[in-house]
Amino acid sequence: MTATRTGTSQRVVTTRSARANAHIGRHAQTIAIAVVLVVLLIFFAFSADRFATTGNILNLLRQIAPTLVVATAMTFVISTSGIDLSVGSTVALSGSLLAIVLQHGWNPTLALVAILALGALIGFVNGWFSSYQNIPPFIVTLAMLSIMRGTALRATEGYSTPIDGELWIVQIGQGRIAGVPVPAILAVIIALVGWLVLTRTPFGRYVIGLGSNGESLRRAGVNTRKVGLTVYVLTGLAAAVAGVLIATRLSSGSSNAGSGFELEVITAVVLGGTSLFGGRASMLGTILGALTLGVIANGLVLLHVSPFYVQIVQGGILLLAIFANSKVWAKFGAIRK
Amino acid sequence: MRDIRKRYGMVDALRGPTLRVGPGEVVGLVGDNAAGKSTLMKVLAGAVVPDSGEIVFDGRPVAFASPKDARELGIEMVYQDLALCDDIDVAGNLFLGREPRKAGGMMLDLSKMHADARRHLDALNIRIPLTDIPVGGLSGGQRQAVAIARAVTFGPKLLILDEPTAALAVAEVETVLELIKTVSAQDVSVILITHRLQDLFRVCDRLCVMYEGTVRADLDARNTSLERLVSEIVAHDEGEKEGERR
Numbered sequence: 001m002t003a004t005r006t007g008t009s010q011r012v013v014t015t016r017s018a019r020a021n022a023h024i025g026r027h028a029q030t031i032a033i034a035v036v037l038v039v040l041l042i043f044f045a046f047s048a049d050r051f052a053t054t055g056n057i058l059n060l061l062r063q064i065a066p067t068l069v070v071a072t073a074m075t076f077v078i079s080t081s082g083i084d085l086s087v088g089s090t091v092a093l094s095g096s097l098l099a100i101v102l103q104h105g106w107n108p109t110l111a112l113v114a115i116l117a118l119g120a121l122i123g124f125v126n127g128w129f130s131s132y133q134n135i136p137p138f139i140v141t142l143a144m145l146s147i148m149r150g151t152a153l154r155a156t157e158g159y160s161t162p163i164d165g166e167l168w169i170v171q172i173g174q175g176r177i178a179g180v181p182v183p184a185i186l187a188v189i190i191a192l193v194g195w196l197v198l199t200r201t202p203f204g205r206y207v208i209g210l211g212s213n214g215e216s217l218r219r220a221g222v223n224t225r226k227v228g229l230t231v232y233v234l235t236g237l238a239a240a241v242a243g244v245l246i247a248t249r250l251s252s253g254s255s256n257a258g259s260g261f262e263l264e265v266i267t268a269v270v271l272g273g274t275s276l277f278g279g280r281a282s283m284l285g286t287i288l289g290a291l292t293l294g295v296i297a298n299g300l301v302l303l304h305v306s307p308f309y310v311q312i313v314q315g316g317i318l319l320l321a322i323f324a325n326s327k328v329w330a331k332f333g334a335i336r337k
Numbered sequence: 338m339r340d341i342r343k344r345y346g347m348v349d350a351l352r353g354p355t356l357r358v359g360p361g362e363v364v365g366l367v368g369d370n371a372a373g374k375s376t377l378m379k380v381l382a383g384a385v386v387p388d389s390g391e392i393v394f395d396g397r398p399v400a401f402a403s404p405k406d407a408r409e410l411g412i413e414m415v416y417q418d419l420a421l422c423d424d425i426d427v428a429g430n431l432f433l434g435r436e437p438r439k440a441g442g443m444m445l446d447l448s449k450m451h452a453d454a455r456r457h458l459d460a461l462n463i464r465i466p467l468t469d470i471p472v473g474g475l476s477g478g479q480r481q482a483v484a485i486a487r488a489v490t491f492g493p494k495l496l497i498l499d500e501p502t503a504a505l506a507v508a509e510v511e512t513v514l515e516l517i518k519t520v521s522a523q524d525v526s527v528i529l530i531t532h533r534l535q536d537l538f539r540v541c542d543r544l545c546v547m548y549e550g551t552v553r554a555d556l557d558a559r560n561t562s563l564e565r566l567v568s569e570i571v572a573h574d575e576g577e578k579e580g581e582r583r
Contacts, residue, residue, distance in 0.1 A: 200444050202436050205429060212422035219420055220434030221405065279424035 029273030029325070030285040037292045044299035051302050058181055062249070064294035065183035066091070066242035068287065070261070071268040072194035073238035075286045076231040077137075078269050079198075081211040081278025082130060084232060085141040087239040087265055089148030090122050091258030094243030096152045098169075099161035099253025108169040116240050122148065123236020124229065131228030141232075145262070152255035160254040163247060173248030183245045190238070195283035207231060211278020260311065267318040268293050270325060293317070351376055352550035353390070358495065361524045363517060365537035365558065367570055368547030374530050377547070378497050381528075382414035383407030395494070411494035415484050415501060423473030427465055428454035430472050431487050457490050461519050464512070478509025482516055495526045502533050514539050534566060546570055 045052040070087050077084050094115045101111045126144055130137035163170060175182040198204035206227045209217040218224045242261075247253040270276060271292060272285025296317075297310045351373045358364050366374050379385040381392065383401030391398050394410055401407045404414075421430050428451045429436070437446040437453065454468040463482045465475070472480055481501050488496055498517070502510045510533070517540045521527050529541060537544055538558055546554040546569040554569045 200447070202438065202445060205425065205433075205436060205445060208424055209422045209433060212424040213420070216420040216422055217433065219404070219416075222434045279422070 027282075030282045030288065032324075033271055033273065033285055033288045033292060037288055037295065040292060040295050040299065044295065044302070048299055048302035051299055056298070056302070058179070058184065060294050060298045061184035061187075062181035063298065064290050065181070065187035066245045066258075066261075067264055067268055067293065068187040068290040069190050069245070070235065070238045070242050070265045071272075071286045071290050072191045072283065073231075073234040074265050074269045075194065075272075075274050075281055075283055076198065076204075076207050077235050078266070078274050078276060079207050079211045079278055079281040080228055080231055081276070082137040082228070082231065083141065083266070083276075084123075084126060084137065084235040085262045086122065086126060086144035086148055087235055087242070088258040088261035088263075089145045089152065090119055090236060090239035091243040091246060091261055092255050093122075093148045093152040093155070094119055094240040095247030095257050096156045096161060096253040096255050098244055098247050099163050100155060102163055102167065102169070103161055108167050112169060112244065115244060116237060119236045119238075119240020119243070120233050121236070122239075123233035126236065127229030127232030130232060131225045137232075149255070149259075156253070156255040158255060160252045163251045163253065165251055169244075170248050170251060173245050173250070183249065186241075186245070190241070191283065191287050198281060198283050203227065203230070208279060208281060211275075211280075213279075263318065264293060264314060267314055267321065270318060271321045273325070275325060276322065289321075351380070351387070354547060354550065354552040356528075356545060356552055357555075358526045358528060360494070360526055361521050362543065363521045363527045363529060363541045365541035365544045366528055366530045366547065367532075367534065367537065367544060367566070369570060372547040373550040374547050375499060378414065378499060378528065378530060381407070381495075382412055382497055384414075408491065408493075411492065412497070413488035413491050413493035413495070414497040414499065415488050416499055421472050421480055421484055421487075424471050426469045426471050427458075427475070427483055428468040430483055431457060431468075431490055433487070457486055461486050461489060461516060463516065476509060477505050478512045481505065481509070481513050485513070485516055485520070489520055489525065493525060495528070496520060497528045497530075499530045500532070501529070502531060502536055510536065534563060537566070538563070 041052075050056055070091075074084060074087070097118065098111055098115045101114065102108060106114075122144065126137070126141050129135045129140040172182055172186075177185060198207065206217060206222050206224070209220075209222070210224055210227050214224055217227075239258075243258070246257050268289035269286050271289035272287070273282045274280060274285060293314060296313060300310055300313070301307060354373065354377055356364070356366075356377065366378070368374050376385060380387045380401075383404040383406050386402065392400070394412070399406075399410060401410075407414075422433065425433065428447075431454045432450055437449040438444060439446040439449075451468045458465055458468070461482075463479075463486055465479055465482070472483055475483065485496070485498065485501065501513050501517075505513065514536060517527055517529065521540075527540075529537070531537065541558040544554075544556040544558050544561060544566060545552050546556070546566070548570070556566065556569070
């Protein structure tokens with residue numbers, strides 16, 4: 001016996017408008033941040049003389065490269081409803097150690113690989129405690145923030161360590177390919193790979209699933225703990241990359257690098273529409289969020305506003321973004337948070 | 338012939354119930370709260386390991402250490418709390434954990450996934466026109482339909498539904514009941530746990546009443562009245578006297 005398509009069952013059909021609502025609901029915040037970015041670009045282009053020059057735009061891209069790299073990884077962490085506060089300290093530690101081992105005469109390639117491995121290891125520790133031991137990631141990564149910053153200070157004794165400008169590794173931070181700064185190119189590639197992984201691979205799917213309904217994902221036979229651990233390895237690795245980018249750009253490794261960096265990264269991700277409660281993520285939004293923060297910082301400096309205001313503005317934006325995230329966008333169709 | 342029987346000794350929750358389900362048969366499992374319905378089903382789905390007793394599936398005695406063992410044999414359970422990811426689209430939820438892949442397993446094959454999802458939904462007469470919207474945007478009935486469809490795509494021989502029509506609007510209940518008929522027509526046995534007794538008569542072949550950890554009545558749905566069923570569920574005083582007489 002086959003079931004007949006009765007009139008009653010047709011009445012619960014999803015309508016076109018429901019579809020439109022769901023789509024707008026998912027993309028509303030990405031669209032909003034794109035609009036904000038365009039408005040800011042126009043505003044600064046008219047108010048700050050040197051803003052809309054090729055040189056400044058390329059400089060801006062180089063400036064936001066570390067933020068964008070870590071924000072890409074942070075999008076995964078936040079999608080699982082986790083958080084990684086230790087990225088700023090990891091930036092400081094990896095930059096400092098890179099400078100120190102290079103001073104000790106290490107091969108730059110070996111040094112680079114070792115630093116990236118260290119970043120992944122830090123992420124592994126974060127992930128193991130958070131995912132396998134079920135300790136809130138907020139606490140785990142807060143502790144790691146302190147440990148890593150302390151380690152960086154101890155290793156450098158608080159001094160900056162210069163990096164020899166003759167080494168090829170300096171090109172990572174300072175080089176240009178066809179006039180475009182290498183950090184910008186790296187950041188864009190990493191963000192694109194991140195987008196591909198998030199939207200087109202099983203892993204990306206499980207990251208969203210873990211933030212959306214972890215128990216359902218576990219019952220579906222997915223190793224949720226492994227997924228939960230992997231995202232922290234990604235932020236650890238990304239933070240090490242950011243540390244290398246910053247240290248090689250400045251030709252110096254400093255234990256004070258990346259303070260407040262985690263705030264900037266999280267702001268970029270949340271601004272882009274990724275939900276702090278997990279399950280909802282937009283890599284495009286993260287890219288736009290990082291660009292917006294960069295444009296604000298860059299534009300304010302060009303307008304001769306005190307750089308101290310930048311931090312105030314960034315904090316304000318984070319608060320506004322979270323408010324919009326939970327109060328405004330939640331009204332759109334599909335979001336039940 | 339697929340017979341499922343299970344017995345166990347004097348456990349508190351389950352005091353040796355015996356349950357039989359034939360192929361393509363829809364059995365309604367009813368009983369008061371704490372009668373042991375959910376525990377019994379969890380045993381059958383491998384989520385709870387019984388102290389004693391046996392399960393015979395497809396004529397062979399089997400034992401489950403985990404839900405995975407039960408799933409491999411073709412026993413699927415749809416849990417009360419839906420077990421869907423709200424933020425993932427319909428096709429994604431249908432194939433969660435076993436997505437079609439390409440590029441050597443690295444990438445999701447999204448077009449195949451949506452095409453397969455479409456085929457599965459159509460085969461089950463589930464009226465969800467779009468497979469690319471998040472299930473969080475669907476109605477309760479549609480979500481339940483997706484959850485059942487998800488279990489059916491595993492190709493089960495036995496499907497256990499725990500309160501599939503709880504908290505649904507009337508029209509949505511119809512959708513789910515139609516779906517149960519469709520599934521059983523495809524030779525899948527269904528065990529339906531529900532408190533909505535009127536649903537049972539719509540779809541069930543047999544009704545099993547549980548009481549304090551035992552199956553106390555096994556009724557034919559076609560010639561049992563609602564009154565009879567209710568009295569079997571609640572009139573426990575009479576039942577116990579009967580028991581003593583025996």
